[in-house]
Amino acid sequence: MMPRSGNALGNITYDRIDTMVKSVVATAAVLGTIGFALPAEADAQEGGTFAVQGATIHTVADGVIEGGTIVIRDGRIIAVGAEVDIPADAEIIDGEGKHVFPGMIDSFSSLGLTEIGAVAVTNDAGELGRWNPHLNAHTAIHPASEHIPVARANGITHSMVAPGGGGRGFGGGGSGIQGQATLVHLDGWTVEEMEIEKTAAMIIGWPTLSTGFRAFAGFGRPAGGRSFRRAQERFDEEVAEMDSWFVAAEHYRQAVASGSSRVPRNIQLEHLSRVLDRGMKVIVRANGWREIESAIEFAEKWNLDLVIAGGTGAREIAGTLAEKNIPVILGPVQRLPQGEDTAYDDPNTLPGALHEAGVEIAFATFNSSDSRTLPYEAANSVSWGLSKEAALEAVTLGPARLLGVDDRLGSLEVGKVGNLIVTDGDPLEITTEIEWVFIKGVPSDLDNKHRSLWEKYNGRPARRVTTTTT
């Protein structure tokens, strides 16, 4: 049986893939060692030569090439264009009727950090305590998570895997410094083979300006909420607490720089001090425009390389975000509008409005099992003002730029890492089949838990009915 979302298209058979996969395994095993010695080359591994011939190539960076060919050698794109010489040793995929796109990047996920939402022991996304700048998602990413191949099979090739906060899982868990996020390829036998940037960003949960209003009493708390004035006071206190950590980090940095041998090592401050003077991306989770405004002010005070994540209220200060060049990783588009009186399509129109205002945007799922639905988040903005091109860019080159890896990822250009997908159409459309996924220049296995179970149970012999039931 020919699996619908299988690999067995083009002129390479399953047997051929088996061989390729084995050679990739062997190569990866060898390169595991080499990669250790040469970390700079870790994201471009040798893996043979491949060409997709005669396809529509969506470069994202430089337009669309009809009847184009793209060649990958030793992990990198070596040629893209209408007239391209294919090396004699290349494995050729017939691209007629096919489309080639850069692989998609989920800009904020918990892939590998959580397996089964309701089963606490399978969750490593959030740690106890509010001040964890020294923790890194990299430490806990589970390369064998079933979620990774599921996302990959739908064309998601990369993700920034971010820690959540407050020991309450990935949902946010309030304000605090939640730890460092890791940018990974969604393929690899170990996290070291997956990683692109071990430390891609520091994740901070911004305080929320909220009255904490509750309609009903329960769980030891009365109904009602605090007044707006008290909400503001509480917010200011939390921001001040955040500030005190940055003051401490600055002092620690100065103390270390002084060369004194009497400075006791403080691993929290050691890590936090790296974000000062734009030394590391700082991704602040904030939604309301007041919170975003507060985060901007804070970032300017400490000279932080700020990115906003969430941003449901970003429309109100789109001009400021554009002017100050602050990108926004958008929370899911398929979410409810914030308030009862918020327009029904507010989540859909937000991406287009921000893009129109000149804000760099990227889509993300903020999830693990749903990471495969990333392209639909982007598509759900298109009928509400965002162009298809901008939507595609916001899951490819946009996130690569935003995360500072657009020299390697995000578009189909010579010299970039061989990350691409071959499809039968628009990857943002639900019914499109992803036929090939190349990560680091080699074909990825598109098998996954779901496809295996489908094949197994689709093949269950029809039940022979021997008795009638009542």
Next chain:
Amino acid sequence: MRQPTRCPMTWAAGRVGAGRPALGLGFALALGLAFGVPGAAAAQEQPILITGATILTAAEAGRIEDGAILFENGRIVAVGPASEVESPSGATVIDGTGKFVTPGIVDAHSHIAADAINEGAVSVSSMVSIHDVIDPTDIAIYREAAGGTTTSHVMHGSANPIGGNNAVIKHRWGADAQGLLLQGAPPTIKFALGENPKRAGSPSLPGQEARYPASRMGVMDVVRQAFIEASEYKAEWDTYRARVADGDRDAIPPRRNLTMDPLVEVLEGTRYVHAHSYRADEILQLMRVAEEFGFRIHVFQHVLEGYRVADEMAEHGAHASTFSDWWAYKMEAYEAIPHNAAIMTQRGVNVSINSDSGEEGRHLNQEAAKTMKWGGLSEAEALATVTINPAFQLMIDDRVGSLEAGKDADIVLWENYPLSSYARVRTTYIDGEVVFDVDADMAMRADIEAEKAELREVLGEADEDDDTRGEREPGRRPGGGR
């Protein structure tokens, strides 16, 4: 077994899209202000003809290119090629060129528009009903209509093995609680298996008392014990009625038991079981328990492992209402696959895709499209999972779920292809009335802004220094006064 469901149009509601803006109403209630009940009932005033559109009928006619649909007095009069549907005089003609028309979406599993969902203090809560807690001010009614959903099965929760009775509503935004109900929809009841009903047996909060059951064995036991009791109760009533029929004037009626009454209806085949379920084993076990007592599990809800026992379900006569692609949020969802709907369909089970969520209920068309990708359902099969199939499962398919002459004029006009991640609704009609329209919605926004400005003025600057503004009376919530 099937019940006649046709009934007079009894809902009394204001026309939405004219007069007081619908969103404005929600906003006013959010501030705890009462603007009074919207105006009196107004049936569809004039015939409407949508012509030149691609019509996906979810009926035998299938897909009609360059089609037309005429509806009048809340009912569909004609559907067919544009050249064959005549426009009566006085009809409003809408140019559907480049657009698509589908039946209103039917959501077989929803929890919107209800003030309470779970009565979880007992293992068997068949005495309670969602009918008693319908909340017509829930903005989800409007928002889902803006995504094409026109009918929802508002269900009791999954806290206990036998839950409460459910309600079927139409998204007649602006109507009161009674007016939302789809009168004549056959009664249904919620059952629940697996992790959720077990949860009360292993309390997570200190001091909380455990409530039976704590295992899948106990869940099935609760169901079996309840039907033993219901059978005995039914026998008492049967005996009493037989004695009365025989002219026995001394017969004393059994004491009425409101918990047992709905279960007797299940035994008699007049109330239909919708069972929340995940794992294949519990699906199979519940069918066998039902067979012991001679009734049928009408619909398995969620049924994420239905693909493993699809043949057994088809044999039993159970239908399935599932999610498109959610998985791994709990242990019993870890083996869920997005091909579930396709496998069950291909093995002869009637399958619907539901929302279980006021968010998902806004794009069930897209969720249906996923069944084409995962497992290869056809366009017609995919559309059926959110239209005629859920209507069939709720046994209201003679009223809604497809575009056929004589059916309710619950119609969605789409800007573009509906089974797509790019889909967008232009207008949604229920009983021929506009409940959502893009242009009307835009107009409402201006009204809302004006209304907000007015309210700010009323609340005034005097309040600016008032330190108690956020502190409402306990028990009052935005949208209160319900």
